[in-house]
Amino acid sequence: MSDTCDLECRALSKSYDDFLAVKDVSFSVPKGTFFSILGPSGCGKTTLLRMIAGFQNPTGGDLLIKGKSMLNVPPNKRPVSMVFQHLALFPMMSIGANVGFGLRQRGDNKSDIKIQVDQVLERVGLGGVADRPVDSLSGGQKQRVAIARCMVLEPDVLLLDEPLGALDLKLREHMKVELKKLQSEFDTTFVYITHDQSEALVMSDQIAVMNQGRFEQIGTAKDLYYQPDTSFVAGFVGEANTYSAKVTHVAGSALQLVTEEGLQLRGVDAGDGLAQGDTARVFVRPEAIRLSRSDGDTANLANTGVGHVDSVLFNGANSQVMLRNHAAVGELSVALPQTAEFRDLTKGDQIHFGWEPDQTRCYKQVA
Known part of the structure; x- marks a missing residue:
């Protein structure tokens, strides 16, 4: 594996009794890449993301971050953070307290936490709001708080589990652009799962199309759209x-x-x-x-x-x-x-x- 590769999965599998949810999936994600896993409901993409996060253990294969195997490494010891679909912000806490939660759990110095929280809020376009309640924010602003809470921990890989699914259409369109801007701003590897092809096509550097536990094709948005490898990809993308x-x-x-x-x-x-x-x-x-x-214009x-x-x-x-x-x-x-x-x-x-x-x-x- 290249030294510039943040994440690598080697023949990764996950079975539940007789059901094989993820089947020998292999791929690598270069540093600073926006990598999306696109597929229909039940294809195994959430199971794969949860194995990367450490919430589930694979039944076969290996998973490496920065070249180090993560097998049997608990979630809180992995250099990853995760943004969930419903964000999981704490409504009783201020914006700053939400963003600094992981730093406090880690035992960081109180004054250092304030500096880091203010800096990351500034970078996501929410400077000066640390003392405000979370419920005073719009849906898009809450998305940025959830990302700030992860990015303040400086993870090697940020995992995003369909984070735009609960937003209305207009806000979802806006946040697709915002997420790509934030990923470029932090230069952090994003691994994003979605069933929405528009999200994947607009934001991603690389997309893996998943079907029935396997990757059908990995490529750029243009690769998948203009040169699909399989009939499933041709029918699912576009x-x-x-x-x-x-x-x-x-x-x-x-x-x-x-x-x-x-x-x-x-x-x-x-x-x-x-x-x-x-x-x-x-x-x-x-x-x-x-x-x-x-018929003159189409005869040829x-x-x-x-x-x-x-x-x-x-x-x-x-x-x-x-x-x-x-x-x-x-x-x-x-x-x-x-x-x-x-x-x-x-x-x-x-x-x-x-x-x-x-x-x-x-x-x-x-x-």
């Missing part, structure tokens, strides 16, 4: 139109396919080694599809069709058009181009569509 199709011709990684509805497609093998006759799971991103009032594309507007889902810059073409692809979700040409689309309008072969990612369909 939005996609998904079809089942039979492979009719193979030329290297280039494929010809036909969907169950009879649409002829050209696509690319995502790495599963698809052969003629195989059934593929096909993914096409809504923003990869071009729209046109006539490999995958084309004509449909009718079934509905327009207006969401500002993220608006989508749902097209219906029963003879070809059934329902097709298309990102609405932000041009005046398509602003007045209404239900029933005829529209031409098309996309390039490299935007059709194909994986072997598992029965």
Whole structure:
């Protein structure tokens, strides 16, 4: 392991009787990285985080922080701190008392505690509020107090257990930016778990997508979005139109396919080694599809069709058009181009569509 690596897990496993919650997970987190573990409920991400924190013992493998094994090291002896979803702030204490709690438990000098508390509150943008009650703060400010309480202990790794889950949508969007700023400010390794792909994509340097106890892929947000390794990652990260199709011709990684509805497609093998006759799971991103009032603008594309507007889902810059073409692809979700040409689309309008072969990612369909 590199000296610049703060956290490393080697074939880490956790079982409960006959159920294997975490299965031979291996990864390393470089110093100063914002590392997210993204996955659906029940995939094992919380169990993994609790093993890193020391609240649960692995049944196999090893876990190292700064190159030192943490097996059998109790939570209070590990160089980590943890921010919980519900923050666990003490309502009867002042902001400063909350932030300094861990320092008092550690036995630090009282005057040193005050200096350190004031300094860390200043760094999280809450200078001068140490004497105020916690309940006088907004939800976002309480998040920063919870982080300050951890960071004042100068941990090597900060663990965050879905800390934005209890916030309303607008505050959650704001705190995604704030958390990334704080991580950069402290230059501390963050390990963040979430089921919300937007949180992971916006904040993370590296993301591990977890499914059924295993990591499906580790990479940057762009890696996972544009080059997903597996059909699970392709379907879980971002939005996609998904079809089942039979492979009719193979030329290297280039494929010809036909969907169950009879649409002829050209696509690319995502790495599963698809052969003629195989059934593929096909993914096409809504923003990869071009729209046109006539077939002139889409005629040169490999995958084309004509449909009718079934509905327009207006969401500002993220608006989508749902097209219906029963003879070809059934329902097709298309990102609405932000041009005046398509602003007045209404239900029933005829529209031409098309996309390039490299935007059709194909994986072997598992029965």
